[in-house]
Amino acid sequence: MTALEEHSNKGRGAGSGGPDTDDEALLAVRNLSMSFHVSRGFLGMGGGMTVNAVTEVDLTIRRGETLGLVGESGCGKTTLGRCVLRAYRPTSGSLAYRREDGNVVDLARLNRSELHPYRRQIRTIFQDPNSSLNPRMTVLQIVGEPLLAHGLARGDDLRDRVAETLRLVGLRPEFMRRYPHAFSGGERQRIGIARALITQPRLVVADEAVSALDVSVRSQILNLLEDLQEQFGLTYIFVSHDLSVIQHLCDRVAVMYLGRIVEEAVTDDLFSRPRHPYTETLLRALPLPDPRLRGTKKRIPLRGEVPDPAQPPSGCTFHPRCPYAADRCDSAEPELAPLRGDRASRCHYSDTLQLMGVTA
Numbered sequence: 001m002t003a004l005e006e007h008s009n010k011g012r013g014a015g016s017g018g019p020d021t022d023d024e025a026l027l028a029v030r031n032l033s034m035s036f037h038v039s040r041g042f043l044g045m046g047g048g049m050t051v052n053a054v055t056e057v058d059l060t061i062r063r064g065e066t067l068g069l070v071g072e073s074g075c076g077k078t079t080l081g082r083c084v085l086r087a088y089r090p091t092s093g094s095l096a097y098r099r100e101d102g103n104v105v106d107l108a109r110l111n112r113s114e115l116h117p118y119r120r121q122i123r124t125i126f127q128d129p130n131s132s133l134n135p136r137m138t139v140l141q142i143v144g145e146p147l148l149a150h151g152l153a154r155g156d157d158l159r160d161r162v163a164e165t166l167r168l169v170g171l172r173p174e175f176m177r178r179y180p181h182a183f184s185g186g187e188r189q190r191i192g193i194a195r196a197l198i199t200q201p202r203l204v205v206a207d208e209a210v211s212a213l214d215v216s217v218r219s220q221i222l223n224l225l226e227d228l229q230e231q232f233g234l235t236y237i238f239v240s241h242d243l244s245v246i247q248h249l250c251d252r253v254a255v256m257y258l259g260r261i262v263e264e265a266v267t268d269d270l271f272s273r274p275r276h277p278y279t280e281t282l283l284r285a286l287p288l289p290d291p292r293l294r295g296t297k298k299r300i301p302l303r304g305e306v307p308d309p310a311q312p313p314s315g316c317t318f319h320p321r322c323p324y325a326a327d328r329c330d331s332a333e334p335e336l337a338p339l340r341g342d343r344a345s346r347c348h349y350s351d352t353l354q355l356m357g358v359t360a
């Protein structure tokens with residue numbers, strides 16, 4: 001197998017936000033699964049079990065867009081993000097990444113050295129700016145390190161590029177001599193963003209990138225991310241629990257439940273007309289600042305917990321918590337089926353249910 005796998009780009013449209021032939025697709029995630037083997041009991045003497053953290057995910061990320069990933073804790077958002085970053089090697093499936101020269105390479109099949117050039121193109125912003133920055137490194141070392149690692153700059157050139165990137169994220173270049181403890185949470189997150197952007201990436205995975213910040217700082221960082229996206233044509237995958245952040249920032253949203261995408265839609269459509277019962281209950285369980293949504297229907301809490309992914313329910317995995325579950329739902333597993341209007345839902349009854357709990 002060669003490092004560069006030309007991808008035939010044929011086929012699967014449903015639930016992928018468009019067919020693979022979409023020239024705007026920067027990354028086409030296809031049939032991607034990631035399982036972990038977990039040992040049980042003292043020194044693993046209780047045997048092992050398999051946790052299917054991500055199951056058969058299809059998702060297309062288009063150039064220049066922000067795709068939101070939402071779902072309760074444990075639904076597989078972080079694992080999916082880490083597969084895209086190739087921090088994990090997926091158990092199966094492909095990650096068809098369109099390179100700058102137009103060729104497509106399957107990142108899922110590359111080994112460590114083959115992945116190296118792509119690591120500067122696909123970067124991450126960490127969640128917690130307090131723990132993700134090495135306290136013993138100066139800002140110059142932290143922000144400049146990826147340039148050194150990729151052999152892109154050194155010496156004065158490196159210093160100049162760090163200064164320029166600090167300016168871009170709203171920090172003074174002279175800050176490069178300081179250590180992380182000298183900065184506030186918001187400033188540290190700006191340092192983390194500078195570190196992610198210094199290699200001029202094309203795709204940025206931001207996993208709960210603003211959730212550790214105060215509300216006022218949060219909106220400044222979100223505005224910064226939007227400005228940087230506009231300036232550099234960045235593509236974002238934005239993972240968040242916070243639906244108001246997702247609603248504000250994202251062009252499209254994919255909702256995950258127990259490792260699978262259960263609904264995908266353009267942000268406004270998803271928030272105003274959810275088509276999967278899980279999306280509807282998520283929206284109705286959480287307070288939303290959008291006045292269009294607030295107070296239109298009463299809030300209902302989500303019933304029960306997310307089931308153990310090592311022992312998922314039969315049929316539709318959401319059926320034990322679904323307010324609309326019917327007989328068929330506990331035996332037959334629904335597909336992620338395309339609906340009208342560039343959206344998809346994994347529910348037997350998406351076409352017939354009146355999920356209008358959110359808007360009047």
Ligand SMILES: Nc1ncnc2c1ncn2[C@@H]1O[C@H](COP(=O)(O)OP(=O)(O)OP(=O)(O)O)[C@@H](O)[C@H]1O
Pocket residue numbers: 036037038051052053071072073074075076077078079080309
């Ligand atoms: N390294 C690992 N080893 C074993 N199980 C794991 C590992 N990482 C994640 N899991 C399991 O995979 C499932 C999905 O976890 P993941 O962290 O991706 O979900 P999440 O939606 O990002 O949750 P959160 O919002 O809490 O981060 C969970 O059941 C989790 O316990």
